[in-house]
Amino acid sequence: MISTEELLDTIRGEVLLGEPMKEHTALRIGGYADFYVDPLDRDDLCRALSLFELRNLPYTLIGRGTNLLVHDDGIRGAVIATSRALGEYTIKKNIVTAGAGVPLAVLAEKTFSLSLGGMEMLQGVPGTVGGAIAMNAGAYGQEIAGVVSWVEVFENGRPRVVPVEGIEFGYRYSSLGGCVILGSGMKLGKLSAAEHDKRDRLRREAFRERASSQPLSRPNAGSIFRNPRPEENPSGLGAGQMIDACGLKGARSGGAMISREHANIIINTGEARAADVVELICLAKEHVRKMFGVTLELEIKLFGYEKILC
Ligand SMILES: Cc1cc2nc3c(=O)[nH]c(=O)nc-3n(C[C@H](O)[C@H](O)[C@H](O)COP(=O)(O)OP(=O)(O)OC[C@H]3O[C@@H](n4cnc5c(N)ncnc54)[C@H](O)[C@@H]3O)c2cc1C
Incomplete structure (x- = not known):
């Protein structure tokens, strides 16, 4: 085990008990x-x-916590924040080197303002570079995987660089999901003025679409469920469309509610507990299984749970 004194002696930043x-x-x-x-x-x-x-103390990395459901009983061990420690980036020509704690939105906006293309559609994803790589975040046709050249991980007591050829990326999946990501090198494309204007129009459309279809002013964790694989889903509908078809928009449990704007999002209306969110997850899964024969899988990450049984 580890004593609080040892922790406070070793770590120069903040340690909150x-x-x-x-x-x-x-x-x-x-x-x-x-x-x-x-x-x-x-x-x-x-x-x-x-x-x-x-000391064999379990730990978990956290970026901006935008894709997490944490158990009401909390998390044993340590949660390590990356935003401050890994929050620096540099841009040289079309090469970006970013710490895992850099907000994706900041990087997406900055690179696009320099006429560098490849991550401008990710500006609406509210997480960090590390969270985005761990999840292969994507939006409106772009994924972080499309620009990554290498990722630095912390392994066996030291940093190690993994070239992109050594990483498997899929839909909201990266083989580095269980690793500690320290940072990444990314290569973007130089945009002509005409291409920049075209992408700018698409980007603005995407912002408008997001603002009109998602409950951005209410606490939420983005999409709760992954969209099912086409071969397992004859209906061709997305997770949100299936939940909507089951009539579950607005369904409540305690302080949690399935968003009326987007059925794949659960919002905290005030004092929601994780147990309330889990109730709604199970409700949605049960209805979609009955109506479509599809078993929805979680996109959000669970902290403090072994697994959810439903
Ligand atoms: C309003 C809203 C809209 C969203 N829209 C989108 C969208 O369009 N597309 C999309 O893909 N996602 C979307 N999300 C989900 C979320 O923003 C992304 O998944 C994001 O990449 C998570 O980053 P984070 O830093 O918040 O990670 P966290 O939520 O903090 O963590 C997520 C997972 O990543 C791991 N992780 C975080 N940092 C590291 C690290 N440095 N090393 C190793 N593992 C790490 C955590 O341990 C955890 O397993 C949305 C969320 C919200 C709230």
Whole structure:
């Protein structure tokens, strides 16, 4: 085990004991993490990781918490934040080098303003570079996988660079999902003025579409379910369309509600608990299974759960 003194002696950044995870998730839900560690910089973060591995303390990386459901009983072990420690980036010509904690939206906007294309449609994805690589985040025809050249991971006590050829990416999947991602190199394309204008129009359309179809002002974690694989889904409908067809928009459990704007999103109307969200997840799965014969799979990541039984 690890003593609080040892943690405070080793880590120069902030170490919070019994930190409520609802302060760190977009859903504003989640019980206490034993330790919430916000390292000062990259070295500090690597030192924390080495210590946890040496002492066998379970830990989990968190970016901006925009794709998470944290159990009401919280998380045992440490949660390590990346935003501060890994929050730097540089852009040289068309090559971007970014720490895992850099907000994707910042990078997408900055690169596009420099007429670099390849991640402009990801501006509406509210997570970090690390979260995006772990999940292969994507939107409106672009995925982070499309620009990644290499990823730096922390493994066996030291950083290691993995070239893109060594990474498997799929729909909301990356083979680096279980790794600690420190940062990434990305190669973008130089845009002509005409191409920039064209993409700018598409980007603005996407913003408008997102604003009109998603409950952006209410706490939520984006899409709850993955869209089913076409071969398992004769209806051809997306997860949200199937849930909508089951008449579940507006369904409530405690403080959680299936969004009226987008049926694949669950919002926290105020004091929702993770258990309320799980009720709605199971309700949606049950109805979709009955009506379409399709078993929906979660896109959001569960922290503090072994698994959800429904
Ligand atoms: C309003 C809204 C809209 C969204 N729209 C989209 C969308 O269009 N497309 C889309 O793909 N997603 C979307 N999402 C989901 C989410 O923003 C993305 O999945 C994002 O990439 C998650 O990044 P994060 O930093 O918040 O990760 P977190 O939620 O903090 O973590 C997600 C997972 O990544 C892991 N992780 C985070 N950082 C690291 C790291 N450095 N190393 C290793 N693992 C790490 C975590 O352990 C966890 O398993 C949306 C979410 C919201 C709230």
